[in-house]
Amino acid sequence: MDIILFNPLSRNGNNRQFIDKITKQLKKLGHDVEHVNILNVDDVETFVKSRHKDDRIILVGGDGTLNHIANRIYGIAYPQDLFMYQAGTGNDFIRSLKTKEKVVFIKPYLKQLPYVTFNEQSRYFLNGVGLGLDGLVIHFVSHSKYKKNKFNYFRHALEGFRKFKPVSGTFTVDGKKYQEKKIWFISAMNAPFQGGGMKMAPLAKREENNLHLLVITKLSKFMLFLIFPTIYFGKHTMFKKYVHIYEGNEFEVHFDRETYLQIDGESKADIKDIKIYSAK
DSSP states (O other), X not given: XXXXXXXXXXXXXXOHHHHHHHHHHHHHTTOOEEEEEGGGOSOHHHHHHTSOTTOEEEEEEOHHHHHHHHHHXXXXXXXXXXXXXXXXXXXXXXXXXXXXXXXXXXXXXXSSOOXXXXXXXEEEOXXXXXXXXXXXXXXXXXXXXXXXXXXXXXXXXXXXXXXXXXXXXXXXXXXXXXXXXXXXXXXXXXXXXXXXXXXXXXXXXXXXXXXXXXXXXXXXXXXXXXXXXXXXXXXXXXXXXXXXXXXXXXXXXXXXXXEEEEETTEEEEEEEEEEEXXXX
């Protein structure tokens, strides 16, 4: 049995036809198919235990849906194979795997994950977390009247440039402390991509334990506007005066005022202190 676990809010809430298409393809291969709305699954452990061990669970959605499942299923032993059929607007997780497969086996990637703590909360993440302008842009995208896509992200990035004011703050990398007076954003990356294909940390590798911390500082809004498009190609690292990347396993970030945090494309408001840990 193929169990399609879908998020009705993915693909801007219009994924019914997409799910029907997947179902038709699977049935052509002789598979029995069942649809399960992820929002109706109250207890993940009970759900997987109620299924046959030979069933395939196919997650249909994007990075946000995957993050939701990863945080609910982490640490739970389940015999079923877990796959993902990309159906989001960003799909940075699948992009980092460099695969052309439509149905991707993802179970191994959810066994050990980095996590971030903030305001007495803790969340695992797959792609990256960001504090500052990064988080504000995701906030704008999440509350946008426009559909989620790359153009919309770019549109709200420009809005973020206009409205965000750099902050002073400190950050530590494996215990070594740094201080900056004009920080635009700080992002910890578990893989290269974020924001629908932005190559934030070009050398980050999901299969390695360490994380890459991207820090953008000291530049003017005009310079930020010029540098921003180069992030899609991973060329922003050339601007070493403003763009800094650190590798490590534990990071702490403290801003002098509250701002937005984003975790795999989900925004959190009123955050100024976070701690980030790799999947050791």
